[in-house]
Amino acid sequence: MFEGYRIANTLALDSHARFGCEAQTLEDVMAAVSFAGQRDLPIYFTGEGSNLLPSKNVDACVVRMGLPGWEKTAESEQRVRLRICAGENWHQLVTLALSRNWYGLENLALIPGSVGAAPIQNIGAYGVELSDFVRSVRVLMPNLEVRDFDASSCEFGYRTSVFKKLTNHAILSVELELSKEARPVAHYPDVERWHERNHVDTPSPQTVFQAVTEIRRDKLPDPAEYPNAGSFFQNPVVSSGLAADLSRAFPELNVFVLQEETAKLSAAQLIDMAGCKSWQDGPVQCWQDQPLVLVNRGNASHEQLMEFAAAVHRAVDEQFGVSLTLEPVRIPG
Ligand SMILES: Cc1cc2nc3c(=O)[nH]c(=O)nc-3n(C[C@H](O)[C@H](O)[C@H](O)COP(=O)(O)OP(=O)(O)OC[C@H]3O[C@@H](n4cnc5c(N)ncnc54)[C@H](O)[C@@H]3O)c2cc1C
Structure with missing residues (x-):
């Protein structure tokens, strides 16, 4: 220590x-x-x-x-199950799976971070979420007992899971089930457009992987060059009543209807329409191509970032009556 x-x-x-x-x-x-x-x-x-x-x-x-390693825990003609230790890098896992023709993770390519963190906020991108593949998550409980949470006890939702509510729990490994049959998910607008642009009529897991990596490299700042934590706010989920009111007032707003009388809005669009896209305050800036990402251009402090985020939050709340929620996890002093 x-x-x-x-x-x-x-x-x-x-x-x-x-x-x-x-x-x-x-x-x-x-x-x-x-x-x-x-x-x-x-x-x-x-x-x-x-x-x-x-x-x-x-x-x-x-x-x-930093726990390393992975193993196959089961295999059939159609599917394979893998247990991957927490310290493995997520993108390397995606690449390895694709190279073995174990499919499903392609849309989650290039998400930074470790395998152990992936279930915490149920990482997701381009129409796919980690929860689509999780069989179980192995956790060291605060009383030092090792417990396996099956998929249903993980309580996965949009950018959330039971692990967000638990404290002092260490995720040791994650068990995923992948398919040996290619079922590419290429309906997400950016991914669809990439296939059209590249004249690919029949998407494959490999083309989806290529599409996602190219789109992400174009759109998102590389943290090594422009320090950032990806999306600073979650896409807000609001009641369908509020979504309908907002659609009437702002016809250009993208509204994704969900189940149970709710709808998801695009936080990036709200931030853009609230006029924050070009904001910069000292070393903190909204990334021009994706205003949901706040970038540290110098030696920003925790407080400077939080003040900037609070100003963005206020602007969106004042214009749309929507309260944005932070996506990164704070570690208090
Ligand atoms: C450029 C960029 C793009 C991103 N794009 C996406 C995206 O498309 N989709 C998406 O969902 N996320 C995205 N993210 C967010 C991030 O990649 C994920 O949240 C990722 O899972 C974090 O992994 P990490 O290992 O860095 O976790 P950390 O940042 O180190 O930790 C995140 C949280 O998990 C907890 N934690 C981490 N590991 C463990 C463990 N083993 N046991 C218990 N608790 C643990 C930490 O305490 C903290 O609460 C992006 C981030 C960046 C910088």
Whole structure:
């Protein structure tokens, strides 16, 4: 365990925890839990820091989950099940699966981060979510018991799961079931347009992978060059009544009707229409091609980012009466 442990984060925020370490094994994680328990300190488990908003000084124990490896747990002619440890990189898993002709994850290519973090907010992109493939999630409980959550007990929803509500739980591995039959999901508008532009009449998992990687590289800033945490706000889910009112007042608004009398709006469009797209305040800026992404162009502090986010939140609320929710996870001081 190290003192003054730097918390890695793709927003390039200067942040240190009182104690921290990288865990490579279950025993490392258990030792860290005991260490924090003996000192009565909160404990946080992190992955690659691509969805984190850590404070400057975190009075806690931070454990970066680096557990490596994967194995096949079952296989039939049509399907394969894999158990992947938390520390594996998500995009490398997507690439590996495609290279073995195990299909389904193509639309989730290039999402930064680790496998262990993927179930927390049920990562999703281009019409596909992690929950479409999860069989179970293995967790170290606060009492040091290892428990498997089956898919239904994960309570997956849009950018959420039961793991968002639980504290002091370390995700050790994730079991996914993939298909050996190609069933590409290419209906998402950007992905469809890519296929049209490239004269591909019959999409395949490989073309969807290529489409998604090219679209993401075009649209999103690379955190290595422009530090960011991806979407800073979730797409708001509102009542169908409010969505109908907004559609009447703003006919150009994109409204995706969901079940149970709700509808999803595009946070990027709301931010754009509220006039925040060109905003910059000191080192913090909305990314021009995707205003949902806030970029740290210098040495922004946690507070500067939060103030900027609060101003965007206010502008959208004032114009549309819609309250945006932060997507990255805050680690308090
Ligand atoms: C450029 C960019 C694009 C992005 N695009 C998308 C996208 O399209 N779709 C999408 O859904 N997300 C997207 N994200 C967000 C991010 O990639 C995901 O949330 C990812 O799963 C975070 O992984 P991580 O390992 O970096 O987790 P971290 O940022 O380190 O942690 C995120 C949260 O998970 C917890 N956590 C991490 N690992 C564990 C573990 N093993 N056990 C218990 N808790 C853990 C942390 O405490 C924290 O609460 C994007 C981010 C960036 C920077």
